[in-house]
Amino acid sequence: MYCELITKETTMKGLILIVLNIVAYVYCDCPHGFEHVNGACYKVEPLEASWVEAKMTCRILGSELVVIEDAAEETSIEGMLTQVHGSHIDEVYWLSGADITNEADWRWFTTDGVSTPINYTNWGHNRPDNAGGQQNCLVLSYHGTKTYWDDVNCYERHSFICEAPYNKEEVIIG
Numbered sequence: 001m002y003c004e005l006i007t008k009e010t011t012m013k014g015l016i017l018i019v020l021n022i023v024a025y026v027y028c029d030c031p032h033g034f035e036h037v038n039g040a041c042y043k044v045e046p047l048e049a050s051w052v053e054a055k056m057t058c059r060i061l062g063s064e065l066v067v068i069e070d071a072a073e074e075t076s077i078e079g080m081l082t083q084v085h086g087s088h089i090d091e092v093y094w095l096s097g098a099d100i101t102n103e104a105d106w107r108w109f110t111t112d113g114v115s116t117p118i119n120y121t122n123w124g125h126n127r128p129d130n131a132g133g134q135q136n137c138l139v140l141s142y143h144g145t146k147t148y149w150d151d152v153n154c155y156e157r158h159s160f161i162c163e164a165p166y167n168k169e170e171v172i173i174g
């Protein structure tokens with residue numbers, strides 16, 4: 001957990017006695033097990049699951065399958081994956097995108113019943129190709145420190161990345 005324990009001492013002076021209160025604050029920026037990178041919280045999940053299973057797993061963790069909004073965010077994720085894998089491993093991760101509803105209409109599916117168009121993209125060479133006519137879910141393909149996007153069959157089993165908002169919470173524990 002990305003938490004920082006800060007102890008503050010506050011002095012309250014009464015008429016007769018002095019009361020010393022020690023108040024501890026816990027600042028929790030990201031859900032348990034998530035890493036804070038450039039204003040968002042990510043969890044790289046090595047377990048392999050279908051796209052729907054991956055999406056449900058992220059939700060159980062209080063997050064969603066990752067949405068990559070711009071090149072800066074993809075660079076952050078590349079850095080995180082390079083820390084996990086080094087530079088010589090190929091790995092594939094589910095993202096929150098799909099063209100399930102209309103072929104070639106790629107959208108982010110982060111909320112039930114609502115989808116948003118994908119603006120920034122980083123498709124690999126000749127992707128998306130809808131190979132076999134059955135590739136409707138979006139993956140991030142990590143290849144030696146760099147990533148690109150591909151469309152694959154939603155029932156394939158892949159690792160995935162969950163993303164949660166970066167929130168500064170203050171909890172008084174004492």
Ligand SMILES: [Ca+2]
Nearest residue numbers: 099130135136
């Ligand atoms: Ca497709």
Ligand SMILES: [Ca+2]
Nearest residue numbers: 129130151152
């Ligand atoms: Ca493809």
